[in-house]
Amino acid sequence: MSGEGALGHRPLVYAPLEFRLRSGGGQAKGKAFITCPKCDAPMFIRRSERQTETVKHIDAHCTNTGCTMTGMFELVFVHFFNPGLLDRADLKLKACPRDQIPHVLPPPREEADDGQISMFDPS
Structure with a gap:
């Protein structure tokens, strides 16, 4: 047997780093509360402190392991x-x-479905 071991050069566990910040398991890329100003990745909020009734300071760090900006x-x-x-x-x-x-507007009406019965149609 060689000195590499039974697994050779493969890692024991492959677990890519993934940040799920939204409920439901999806990534919060475009909908993160704070987006990193350097790389546009979502940021974790570590601490916040209320300064006045209308101002809050937030300490956050970037989830991008290549960036890791904090601010x-x-x-x-x-x-x-x-x-x-x-x-x-x-x-x-x-x-x-x-x-x-x-203003919150209703979704645009789609083309009428001929097979769909409408409860508002008088006929």
Whole structure:
């Protein structure tokens, strides 16, 4: 028997590094809360600290093992779309300009399926 052992040069275990940051096991590449400014990979949030009611500091590190950048990010409240139900006279929050309020629209209608019965069709 040679000095290589029974397995030769193969590793005992092959386990590629994989980061699953989204529920359901999918990767959060484009939908990560924080994206690395250097390599665009998702970043893990290690710690966060609230500075004021509208500012939070976040310590995060890159999941890309070739990058591994770490840094502090600042999460800042910009404006509200809906003021909510609670009133706080001591907190002056800026409202979103009316022309910038996002609207949730229904999905576009697809071509009618002739075999599908419509509950709204009067015929």
